[in-house]
Amino acid sequence: MNYNKEIDKKWQRYWDKTRLFNVDVKDKTKPKYYCLVMFPYPSSELHVGHARNYVIGDAVARYKIMQGFYVLTPIGWDAFGLPAENQAIKHDIHPKIWTLNNIERIKQQLNSWGVCYDWEREVTTCQPDYYKWTQWIFLKLYKNKLAYRKEAPVNWCPSCKTVLANEQVIQGKCERCSQEVEQKKLKQWFFKITHYAERLLDDLVLLEQWPEKVKLMQKNWIGKSTGVQISFPLKDVSQEILCFTTRVDTVFGATFIALSWDHPLVEELIKTSPKKEEISKFAEKIKKQLSSLRLLDEFEKEGIFTGKFAFNPMNKKEIPIFIANYILSGYGTGAIMCVPAHDARDFDFAKKYGLSIVEVIRDYRDNRSAGQQLEEAYEGEGILVNSGEFNGLTSETAREKIADFMEQKNIGEKKVNYKLRDWLISRQRYWGAPIPIIYCENCGEVPVPENDLPVLLPEAVEFLPTGQSPLAYVDEFSKTTCPRCKGEASRETDTMDTFVDSSWYYLRYISPRQGKVSFETEDVNSWLPVDQYIGGVEHAILHLMYSRFINKFFYDLGLVNFKEPFRRLFTQGMILKDGSKMSKSKGNVIPPDYIIDKYGADTMRLYILFIGPPNRDAEWQDEGLLGCFRFIKRVLRLLDILKEYKDVKPDRLNPEEIKLLKKTHSTIKEVTRDLDGNFQFNTAISKIMELVNQTYKSLESGDIRKDVFAQVIDIIFLLLAPFTPHLSEEANSNLGNTGSIFNRGWPSYNPEYLKEEEVKIAVLVDGKVRGRMSISVNWSKEKIETKALALERVKGYLKNNPPQKTFYVEGKVFNIVTK
RNA sequence: GCCGAGGUGGCGGAAUAGGCAGACGCGCCGGUCUCAAAAACCGGUGGGGGUAACUCCAUGCGGGUUCGAUUCCCGCCCUCGGCACCA
Numbered sequence: 001m002n003y004n005k006e007i008d009k010k011w012q013r014y015w016d017k018t019r020l021f022n023v024d025v026k027d028k029t030k031p032k033y034y035c036l037v038m039f040p041y042p043s044s045e046l047h048v049g050h051a052r053n054y055v056i057g058d059a060v061a062r063y064k065i066m067q068g069f070y071v072l073t074p075i076g077w078d079a080f081g082l083p084a085e086n087q088a089i090k091h092d093i094h095p096k097i098w099t100l101n102n103i104e105r106i107k108q109q110l111n112s113w114g115v116c117y118d119w120e121r122e123v124t125t126c127q128p129d130y131y132k133w134t135q136w137i138f139l140k141l142y143k144n145k146l147a148y149r150k151e152a153p154v155n156w157c158p159s160c161k162t163v164l165a166n167e168q169v170i171q172g173k174c175e176r177c178s179q180e181v182e183q184k185k186l187k188q189w190f191f192k193i194t195h196y197a198e199r200l201l202d203d204l205v206l207l208e209q210w211p212e213k214v215k216l217m218q219k220n221w222i223g224k225s226t227g228v229q230i231s232f233p234l235k236d237v238s239q240e241i242l243c244f245t246t247r248v249d250t251v252f253g254a255t256f257i258a259l260s261w262d263h264p265l266v267e268e269l270i271k272t273s274p275k276k277e278e279i280s281k282f283a284e285k286i287k288k289q290l291s292s293l294r295l296l297d298e299f300e301k302e303g304i305f306t307g308k309f310a311f312n313p314m315n316k317k318e319i320p321i322f323i324a325n326y327i328l329s330g331y332g333t334g335a336i337m338c339v340p341a342h343d344a345r346d347f348d349f350a351k352k353y354g355l356s357i358v359e360v361i362r363d364y365r366d367n368r369s370a371g372q373q374l375e376e377a378y379e380g381e382g383i384l385v386n387s388g389e390f391n392g393l394t395s396e397t398a399r400e401k402i403a404d405f406m407e408q409k410n411i412g413e414k415k416v417n418y419k420l421r422d423w424l425i426s427r428q429r430y431w432g433a434p435i436p437i438i439y440c441e442n443c444g445e446v447p448v449p450e451n452d453l454p455v456l457l458p459e460a461v462e463f464l465p466t467g468q469s470p471l472a473y474v475d476e477f478s479k480t481t482c483p484r485c486k487g488e489a490s491r492e493t494d495t496m497d498t499f500v501d502s503s504w505y506y507l508r509y510i511s512p513r514q515g516k517v518s519f520e521t522e523d524v525n526s527w528l529p530v531d532q533y534i535g536g537v538e539h540a541i542l543h544l545m546y547s548r549f550i551n552k553f554f555y556d557l558g559l560v561n562f563k564e565p566f567r568r569l570f571t572q573g574m575i576l577k578d579g580s581k582m583s584k585s586k587g588n589v590i591p592p593d594y595i596i597d598k599y600g601a602d603t604m605r606l607y608i609l610f611i612g613p614p615n616r617d618a619e620w621q622d623e624g625l626l627g628c629f630r631f632i633k634r635v636l637r638l639l640d641i642l643k644e645y646k647d648v649k650p651d652r653l654n655p656e657e658i659k660l661l662k663k664t665h666s667t668i669k670e671v672t673r674d675l676d677g678n679f680q681f682n683t684a685i686s687k688i689m690e691l692v693n694q695t696y697k698s699l700e701s702g703d704i705r706k707d708v709f710a711q712v713i714d715i716i717f718l719l720l721a722p723f724t725p726h727l728s729e730e731a732n733s734n735l736g737n738t739g740s741i742f743n744r745g746w747p748s749y750n751p752e753y754l755k756e757e758e759v760k761i762a763v764l765v766d767g768k769v770r771g772r773m774s775i776s777v778n779w780s781k782e783k784i785e786t787k788a789l790a791l792e793r794v795k796g797y798l799k800n801n802p803p804q805k806t807f808y809v810e811g812k813v814f815n816i817v818t819k
Numbered sequence: 820g821c822c823g824a825g826g827u828g829g830c831g832g833a834a835u836a837g838g839c840a841g842a843c844g845c846g847c848c849g850g851u852c853u854c855a856a857a858a859a860c861c862g863g864u865g866g867g868g869g870u871a872a873c874u875c876c877a878u879g880c881g882g883g884u885u886c887g888a889u890u891c892c893c894g895c896c897c898u899c900g901g902c903a904c905c906a
Contacts, residue, residue: 038906040906041905041906043905043906078906081905081906082904082905082906083905083906154904155904163904164904165904165905166902166903166904166905167904167905167906168904168905169904213823213824214823216822216823217822217823217901220821220822220823221822221901221902221903223822344820345820420903421903423903424903424904426904427904428904429904497904498904498905498906499903499906502906536900536906537823537824537900537901538900538901538905538906539901539906540823540900540901541822541823541901541902541903542901542902542903542906543906545903573824573900574899574900576899579898579899580899581899581900607844610831610832610843610844611831611832611844612831612832613832616824616825617824617825617899617900618831618832619830619831620831621830621831621845621846623830623831623844623845623846624830624831624844624845625845626845627843627844627845628844630844630858630859631844633858633859634859637859682831682832682833682843682844683832683833683842683843685843685844686832686833686842686843686844687842687843688843689843689844690842690843693843696860760839761839762838762839763839764838764839764886764887766886766887767838767886767887768887769839772839793873804886805886806886807838807886807887809838812838812839813838813839813887815838815886815887816886817886817887818886819886
């Protein structure tokens with residue numbers, strides 16, 4: 001049998017016609033399995049890097065179908081987003097047209113790879129029948145006081161007069177015009193994800209089948225810390241500054257306080273200062289620097305003295321108050337107590353501005369003589385010094401004692417703090433779901449009534465660089481009447497973050513055409529949680545956290561009965577080319593079309609799965625692809641050999657046949673284990689390759705009967721079916737089977753063939769291999785020892801060094817130790 | 820900077836409740852077939868030394884635990900992902 005493109009098309013049509021991947025969610029005759037791949041953003045064509053996600057998902061789905069599950073594999077499009085709008089500006093094409101064209105193109109690609117879905121469940125987030133429900137979620141959150149508006153900074157390019165995404169800010173400058181980017185505050189909408197911080201953290205333990213690293217990242221992102229909020233009284237003013245710290249044991253070493261540029265007390269502190277001008281200027285400067293954590297290091301640590309002092313409440317010492325650029329606004333209290341001796345950033349800052357550095361924690365291993373200066377901040381734990389009555393305590397006990405002391409004296413209170421911040425969902429952009437809020441002069445902010453949804457995104461818009469959403473210029477959109485007083489009113493013109501769209505799409509797949517509700521609770525409850533979620537590790541935090549949040553919100557409303565949406569998560573690695581991520585700009589993209597054309601879908605699929613462990617990055621090599629093509633031809637040749645095969649005369653199973661059947665059944669066992677484990681397609685495929693190699697070797701011996709040979713081939717194609725579905729189907733029908741190979745069931749192994757009587761073990765002297773021998777599995781350690789010590793080479797090594805001890809690892813090694 | 824992951828032949832990668840390092844594939848070398856090439860098939864292939872038997876070295880670097888470490892511990896170096904408006 002030869003490989004040709006017609007085989008691909010034939011079976012793709014067959015799967016479509018027989019509705020192999022279409023699911024009726026009401027059908028409960030088989031156990032369900034919900035296999036979900038992260039839906040694509042339709043930016044342009046897919047390359048082989050993208051393909052990995054869908055090929056893995058398809059292989060999992062097919063494997064589960066063979067195992068007898070009723071498998072739901074839906075697909076959709078994360079269709080709102082910034083790139084569409086950029087294209088619109090650049091090439092004068094409407095975002096909708098651009099997006100829908102891309103979707104059509106990608107659909108063709110997926111089909112040509114034999115990646116199958118239940119297309120009747122396709123959802124597209126930019127279509128009104130989808131975003132209607134995204135808006136509905138907003139209203140639900142609003143009603144439950146989990147959506148609110150407050151001022152928040154955006155990146156602002158003063159020359160383009162537009163809000164920039166972080167991605168569009170290159171080293172503090174606008175990517176288009178290279179103008180210095182500023183911070184601007186706008187009133188924006190937030191979802192109160194912090195309300196769920198504790199549950200998002202606690203429920204991580206329910207996610208037993210998630211990668212540990214993803215759970216750890218989420219845990220660190222939530223960033224729960226317990227500490228103390230201390231109030232530092234101001235000198236001359238009857239106010240105080242609140243600082244949160246997790247290291248209250250270092251409080252005696254707090255020698256200054258640093259505020260963020262927009263701390264509410266700044267104005268009060270500097271209003272009488274002779275240097276007011278200078279300080280305001282400095283604050284302005286920091287304001288222009290970017291607030292994002294990752295950009296902090298691009299600026300040197302800087303600060304300015306406000307001229308005011310506070311008291312350290314523990315030792316009553318006067319400590320200066322600074323404004324510093326390394327304190328984030330809107331983070332904690334926006335003020336920190338600075339302990340230069342025990343914090344590296346504070347240490348640098350203190351050195352720069354000549355502030356005192358008071359050591360209060362002494363490292364257990366520290367052997368500096370008294371009076372010797374610290375050369376760098378010591379951030380570890382230790383014994384308290386210079387801390388009054390708390391001297392001599394360990395950091396750990398001191399934290400408790402000082403916190404208790406502070407609570408008694410009313411100078412501080414124990415507090416739990418989270419790094420997690422509320423989710424800013426406002427975007428000053430066109431291509432997103434409009435936020436369903438109306439502003440009325442009389443009634444204030446009024447939610448759009450549910451019955452009026454969707455708030456349609458108008459299609460005729462201009463993309464003027466004005467800094468507002470283009471929607472603000474569409475009068476028929478923005479001008480409206482107040483749902484409450486029927487007076488004149490205007491709509492919110494910001495749209496929602498696309499992460500809102502993607503935070504619930506996996507629910508919509510269950511009832512995608514439902515017009516009355518967002519999803520059918522009963523069906524969703526029977527099909528979710530998702531059994532297997534597959535996607536890139538780059539989504540480990542944001543998308544997965546937002547989805548978990550929205551799911552918990554639905555849980556609280558009684559709309560779903562499961563606390564977590566994704567039971568098992570698999571994060572696949574990237575496919576690299578020349579060591580880096582494929583991208584058009586780098587020109588290192590491998591387009592799949594020519595591969596499909598030249599070698600067929602199964603070659604590409606097989607190579608993508610064989611390239612390396614799927615949870616890690618791997619380097620694309622064209623030669624590797626060729627190797628897989630060669631393998632496919634080699635497997636198919638077995639069918640031709642079988643056709644012509646002259647049967648050897650029937651007899652009992654001969655040793656060569658037993659050898660081949662042993663290999664076959666151990667391969668079934670190992671491939672199954674690889675797939676059931678962590679989707680180790682690469683090793684599963686290599687084991688099938690070994691079996692194929694063994695088959696050729698066994699055939700050469702001339703002892704294999706035709707029926708044994710046919711059995712082995714049949715199993716080879718069954719094992720390959722999830723990876724190379726087209727040729728497995730073709731081979732399956734060539735072998736005389738009717739119907740789809742995917743309805744035949746996954747092969748099981750016969751344990752009789754896996755029993756071994758003899759094994760080869762290595763004999764080691766002092767840890768080095770010095771001989772090998774075959775042993776019978778029922779030999780005692782003593783018998784093995786006698787045999788091992790009798791080996792000639794071993795004897796040589798033991799001549800002058802008699803054995804002292806021996807170790808035997810069953811079926812593996814026998815180690816003789818002379819030392 | 821913070822958080823997370825990873826460093827094994829010429830290359831992609833196997834092997835970890837600590838037990839024969841380099842499965843499988845690529846590449847390369849030699850051979851068969853061919854006028855020749857391609858394809859296919861067979862054999863070899865971590866590095867050094869040795870005609871060979873064999874031997875020494877080797878899993879990013881430096882230490883440690885152990886009869887035994889790619890695997891566990893401590894300290895470094897490098898690469899990649901995320902850092903809240905790319906999705």
